[in-house]
Amino acid sequence: MGNGWHEWPLMIFTVFGQCVAGGFIVLALALMKGELSREQQRRVIMSMFGLWVLMGIGFIASTMHLGSPMRAFNSLNRVGASSLSNEIASGALFFAVGGIGWLLAVVNKLPSGLRNLWLVVTMILGVIFVWMMIRVYNTIDTVPTWYTIWTPLNFFLTLFIGGPLLGYLLLRVAGVDGWAMRLLPVIMLVALVISVTVALIQGSELATIHSSIQQASALVPNYGSLMAWRTVALVLALVCWIVPQLKGYQPALPLLGLAFVLVLVGEMIGRGVFYGLHMTVGMAIAS
Numbered sequence: 184m185g186n187g188w189h190e191w192p193l194m195i196f197t198v199f200g201q202c203v204a205g206g207f208i209v210l211a212l213a214l215m216k217g218e219l220s221r222e223q224q225r226r227v228i229m230s231m232f233g234l235w236v237l238m239g240i241g242f243i244a245s246t247m248h249l250g251s252p253m254r255a256f257n258s259l260n261r262v263g264a265s266s267l268s269n270e271i272a273s274g275a276l277f278f279a280v281g282g283i284g285w286l287l288a289v290v291n292k293l294p295s296g297l298r299n300l301w302l303v304v305t306m307i308l309g310v311i312f313v314w315m316m317i318r319v320y321n322t323i324d325t326v327p328t329w330y331t332i333w334t335p336l337n338f339f340l341t342l343f344i345g346g347p348l349l350g351y352l353l354l355r356v357a358g359v360d361g362w363a364m365r366l367l368p369v370i371m372l373v374a375l376v377i378s379v380t381v382a383l384i385q386g387s388e389l390a391t392i393h394s395s396i397q398q399a400s401a402l403v404p405n406y407g408s409l410m411a412w413r414t415v416a417l418v419l420a421l422v423c424w425i426v427p428q429l430k431g432y433q434p435a436l437p438l439l440g441l442a443f444v445l446v447l448v449g450e451m452i453g454r455g456v457f458y459g460l461h462m463t464v465g466m467a468i469a470s
Contacts, residue, residue: 188459190455191244192245192246193245193454194451194454194458195241195451197241197338198241198450198451199238199240199244200238201339201342201345202341202349202447203346204312205341205342205343205347207231208309209349209350209351210231210234210350210353210354211305213227213363214302215299215302218361226358227353228285228288228289229357230354230356231285231353233352233353234349234353238277238281238282239278242274242275266319270315270316273312273314274315276308280304313339313342317339321334326462327399328389328392328399328402328462329461331385333381333384336377337381340374340378340381344375344446344449347367347370347371348367348368348439351424352436352442352443355433355436360433368421368424368425375414378417378453386406386407389402389406389460397462409452409456410453413456417450419442420445423439423442424439424442
């Protein structure tokens, strides 16, 4: 029993990966709209460096979960047959296609006709990456706390909670502003409301899941308080993002940076709870 913090490498990998996938979609759509000047486009592409830094941190953390970084290559041995191998392969492909395309764009070696294709393909690969993460956990029918609709919902909600803010932050770093950017906080707000609802429903369902030796609700005894703190962190992030705009000016970059840190804190708490809810394989039943 605990709160899942022992799985911190996976917490970093999944949360960072989902935020990066969402953030890339925001930046890609901004570039594809065609309303940015050439200089703004250049700055937006340069700002994508932040995405790949976060993605790199996530992958480094994931190798620590394996005990030794050298074992990372072994995780690719069963691509197509193993959910874990598919997750690593899809993540590596997203990282490689996105990173190489970004590098070519930075050095002006990516033809303009291919840039939109690169953006679309990378967006799709990002979504596939998140889906493959879900499949690692949501296909284990002997772990009823993960074998539910809440697993894919929570993973994709992280994309919609962290992605818009990360994308907005990087657009502001690039000096971009526009009315469409004001829709991004709304997306996060809707995702947050859904996420809180999911947490409440999932919490109530834990009492119905048990094994011969333990109750799911006992796995994370402070589930309620942890999810409350998660909600507080996410609400504070949203406040940092929205309040300045309600007053008629753009939030400062340090404030946006703080907001994103709060999102990471909140989502890491939620992901820790997720891993803490793992039950003994083969002994759990749902009623």
